[in-house]
Amino acid sequence: MDDYLLLRYRCQFPKKVKVMDWDKLRIFHAVADAxxxxxxxxxxxxxxxxxxxxxxxLEESLNATLFHRHARGLILTEQGxxxxxxxRAMMKRLDAATARIRDSxxxxxxxLRVTTTTGFxxxxxxxxxxxxxxxxxxxxxxxxxxxRVLDLPMREADVAIRMKEPSQADLIxxxxxxxxxxxxxxxxYLDAHGEPSSLEDMSxxxxxxxxxxxxxxxxxxxxxxxxxxxxxxxxxxxNNYFGVLQGVLNDLGIGVLPDYLIRDFPQLxxxxxxxxxxxxxxxxxxPEELRHSKRIxxxxxxxxxxxxxxxxxxxxxxxx
Numbered sequence: 001m002d003d004y005l006l007l008r009y010r011c012q013f014p015k016k017v018k019v020m021d022w023d024k025l026r027i028f029h030a031v032a033d034a035x036x037x038x039x040x041x042x043x044x045x046x047x048x049x050x051x052x053x054x055x056x057x058l059e060e061s062l063n064a065t066l067f068h069r070h071a072r073g074l075i076l077t078e079q080g081x082x083x084x085x086x087x088r089a090m091m092k093r094l095d096a097a098t099a100r101i102r103d104s105x106x107x108x109x110x111x112l113r114v115t116t117t118t119g120f121x122x123x124x125x126x127x128x129x130x131x132x133x134x135x136x137x138x139x140x141x142x143x144x145x146x147x148r149v150l151d152l153p154m155r156e157a158d159v160a161i162r163m164k165e166p167s168q169a170d171l172i173x174x175x176x177x178x179x180x181x182x183x184x185x186x187x188x189y190l191d192a193h194g195e196p197s198s199l200e201d202m203s204x205x206x207x208x209x210x211x212x213x214x215x216x217x218x219x220x221x222x223x224x225x226x227x228x229x230x231x232x233x234x235x236x237x238x239n240n241y242f243g244v245l246q247g248v249l250n251d252l253g254i255g256v257l258p259d260y261l262i263r264d265f266p267q268l269x270x271x272x273x274x275x276x277x278x279x280x281x282x283x284x285x286x287p288e289e290l291r292h293s294k295r296i297x298x299x300x301x302x303x304x305x306x307x308x309x310x311x312x313x314x315x316x317x318x319x320x
Contacts, residue, residue: 024058027051028066029087032080035073092155096289108298109138116161117217119241120282121145124260125161125303132302139295147215152287159286159296161303163217166285173285174300176307179258181220181277184268189251196254196272199230206234206253214239219277224256263313 030040031051041051059066066080076084116125121143133139150156153170160166166173185195196202212221212228214237236252238244245265248255254271258280262268284303290296 024054024061025083025087025090027054028058028083029091031055031067031074032076032084032087035075037074096155096287108136108294110295111140111142112159112295112299113142113144113157114159114161114299115144115146115150115157117147117163118145119216119258120161120163120260122240122242123245123258123264127264128302128306131306132299135302136298139298152285155287158290158293159284159299162283162285163280165281165283170288171285172288172291173283174304176282176284176303177260177311179260179280179282181217181223181256181280182259182273183254183271183275184248184257184261185254185271186249186251186267187269189248189253190269190271192251199227199272199275202227202254202272203231203233206236207232208236208238208244208247208253208255210239210241210244210256211237217280219280220256220258223275223277227256260310263310 027040027044027046030044031037034040034043037048037051037055040046041048044051055066062079062083064079065077066083067074068077114125122145126143129141129143132141144150144157149162150160152158152160152166153168161176163179165175193205196205207227209224209227210216210220212224234253236247238247241257244255244257245261247253248257248268249265257268259276262270284300286293286296286300
């Protein structure tokens, strides 16, 4: 428990912190997280009455009410929220310690929480994971795809692939590659509708892109805004690149997509090659405390090998 939380505890629960035992805190945390005595009991393999007794005992030891009880479940009181903040921080620290302890010196196994953007995760990373599982079948990967940047030092995830350089100083980071947002269509679409030779010609085509106001890399939003100035008459916006790709593959129009797709989707044809976004750097990052984690090392090496393979294929395609 950090000094700030401990100070608040002493103000809220004077002289009571020392009598709290771990079992009661663990049970309280499970109840607060589940919002139900029954669900917490199922997770802890305890009866509802046993869970209820432990919660009441903790409330008595603190001389405080931790939950508002009503027919639909339990709601934390202000003091309950304070305690839950502390137990949540404790659980994250325990998870980090457990992960480090369980990392074998010779084997790769256990839970690995990976976070990246929805587009990169669905279109580049997920299709390659079978190779990682083939080599390390005992890994349990939790792939968290969202545009929000998760806090790695606070163990919201173990490792991240981000579309910008991490700013936190206590992270190990490695630049993987650079990405540009470009215009793509299928050959069948171009055969039917013609291929634009300038940005002005885009007014005769349907543009498929992410909404510039949706969460995405800034370079993509800037390119879309530039394209919108060319009197686009027909438009399809989607809130992620997977949807944009599906629109393009189904001949709906010309789409704004990341260039890392070209290897896996050779049916895509680059349109207006001189038009592209500014460079988007791609970084892999993980907490300093996981420097010696075998799971992290296995994932890092896997991604780097796939990047090398990707670059080789792109060069070969460019030559041919």
